[in-house]
Amino acid sequence: MRRALEKEKERDLQFNKYHNFEFASAAFQIGIVLASAAVITSMIGLAYAAICVGLVGVVLTGAGLFAPDVLHHVLHWFEALFAGGKHH
Known part of the structure; x- marks a missing residue:
């Protein structure tokens, strides 16, 4: 069971x-x-x-390499913000 949970975390990260x-x-x-x-x-x-859009691409590439969960959390924060605080 522990191994399966580790594999799920790795899958989510990828x-x-x-x-x-x-x-x-x-x-x-x-x-x-x-x-x-x-x-x-x-x-x-x-x-x-x-240039600005290219720099956004560079930032997103860096996020993918070094902090892959950040964008996911930001998107969920925006989703909650515009859903009136309702969680899914």
């Missing part, structure tokens, strides 16, 4: 890492699109937005 890396990948892709649009349109605001 699942949280997976989600962090998925969010980071999405941020990088959006940053690339914004950077491409900045080059095409010569709008400096899009370049700054691309």
Whole structure:
């Protein structure tokens, strides 16, 4: 039973890492699109937005590597905040 619980914790940890890396990948892709649009349109605001979104991707990658549970807890906090404090 103890071994099964340890395996479940490991599974949950890997699942949280997976989600962090998925969010980071999405941020990088959006940053690339914004950077491409900045080059095409010569709008400096899009370049700054691309940099910001890319930095979000870097932060999410770091969270996936070093603190995979943090994003999960933050998302649950927001869920509880907007659900009026009701827990599921």
